Structures are given as structure tokens and as C-alpha cells.
Amino acid sequence: MTYSLDLKEFKDKLEKIVIVYQDKIKNMGIDNITPELISDIKIHIGEGTPTLKGLGRIYPSGHRDLDIIVSDKKNIKTIKSHLIKLDFISEVIESGPEKLICRFPEKNQEERKKIVDLLSRYTEDTKQGVLKSTRQKELDKIKKEKLSRETEKEATKKIDEMFQKHLDIIKETLEKKKRTILQ
Numbered sequence: 001m002t003y004s005l006d007l008k009e010f011k012d013k014l015e016k017i018v019i020v021y022q023d024k025i026k027n028m029g030i031d032n033i034t035p036e037l038i039s040d041i042k043i044h045i046g047e048g049t050p051t052l053k054g055l056g057r058i059y060p061s062g063h064r065d066l067d068i069i070v071s072d073k074k075n076i077k078t079i080k081s082h083l084i085k086l087d088f089i090s091e092v093i094e095s096g097p098e099k100l101i102c103r104f105p106e107k108n109q110e111e112r113k114k115i116v117d118l119l120s121r122y123t124e125d126t127k128q129g130v131l132k133s134t135r136q137k138e139l140d141k142i143k144k145e146k147l148s149r150e151t152e153k154e155a156t157k158k159i160d161e162m163f164q165k166h167l168d169i170i171k172e173t174l175e176k177k178k179r180t181i182l183q
Contacts, residue, residue, distance in 0.1 A: 007159065010138045017126070025119055034060060035053070037115075038083075038102065068099065088111065088118055123170060123171075123174045127167060127170060
């Protein structure tokens with residue numbers, strides 16, 4: 001088998017990850033409380049750990065509030081107890097059998113730092129989960145190809161260069177967002 005060093009598909013995947021990441025964090029901030037702020041938080045329910053957006057709908061309901069309409073009302077207490085533990089949410093109110101209201105504190109430097117911490121955790125999840133697994137799948141693919149040592153080394157180098165370039169874009173995006181929030 002001959003391995004083609006055409007890594008366009010891999011590059012396209014990396015670019016898509018970066019675009020999704022940038023779209024996600026552009027709306028996160030202290031001045032605009034949006035569903036993106038909490039939608040990817042994982043909630044431990046039974047054997048699984050779905051994200052909050054997988055457990056219901058999230059939408060803005062006021063200047064500092066997000067409403068969560070829970071798909072299965074038996075999960076409302078578990079979701080509420082998990083959200084209460086988050087240090088960037090000031091209050092979680094049960095507003096009916098299927099509705100929670102997450103209240104966010106007014107902006108101050110301490111709260112800005114909490115939002116930056118949330119963004120940093122989301123960035124780390126993106127880097128560790130999505131970006132690195134995409135890289136590993138591509139490396140596994142070239143190992144299966146039974147390439148010469150030199151060709152495998154060259155392919156690995158190109159993969160690592162592309163990976164690092166996209167990782168740097170994510171890091172730069174986070175740093176810009178941090179500066180915007182903390183000013």
C-alpha cells in the first residue's frame with residue numbers, strides 16, 4: 001500500500017474544530033449571558049454524563065439569567081444540585097416542575113475571572129478531547145499503512161506541524177478573549 005501524504009482531510013477536520021471553537025467562545029462573555037456559557041457542562045446522571053444542552057433547552061430570559069427547560073423532569077434536582085456547585089452562577093431557582101433559572105452575578109473583576117476560568121476549561125476540553133483525538137486517529141491511520149520508516153516519519157512530522165498550527169490558533173483565540181473579558 002502506498003500512503004499519500006495528502007493530508008487535506010485531516011487539515012479540513014482541524015480547521016472545522018477551530019471554527020466551531022471560535023464560534024462557541026465568541027458569544028461567551030461577562031456582558032452577554034448566552035446559553036453557550038453553560039451548554040457543554042457535563043451533568044452526572046446515573047451511568048452517563050450528558051451535557052446540559054442534551055438534557056433540555058437553554059435560552060436567555062433576562063439580563064443576567066438563563067432558563068433551562070429540562071426534557072425529563074425527574075432529572076431537575078440532579079441538574080440543579082450540579083449547577084449550584086459552579087462558582088460562576090450566583091443562584092439556581094426551580095421555577096416549576098421542568099424549569100430552572102440560572103442567575104449570574106453582576107460583572108466585577110472576580111466574576112470576570114470566573115468566566116475566564118470557564119473559557120479556559122472549555123479550551124482545555126477542546127484541546128484534549130477533540131483536537132488531540134483527531135491527531136491520534138490520523139497517526140493511527142498512517143501506522144496501519146505499513147509505510148517505510150522515512151515516509152511514516154515525514155507524515156508524522158506534517159501531522160504534528162498542522163496540529164501545532166491549529167493548537168496555536170486556539171490558544172491565541174483564548175488569549176484575545178481573556179483580554180477582552182478582563183479589561
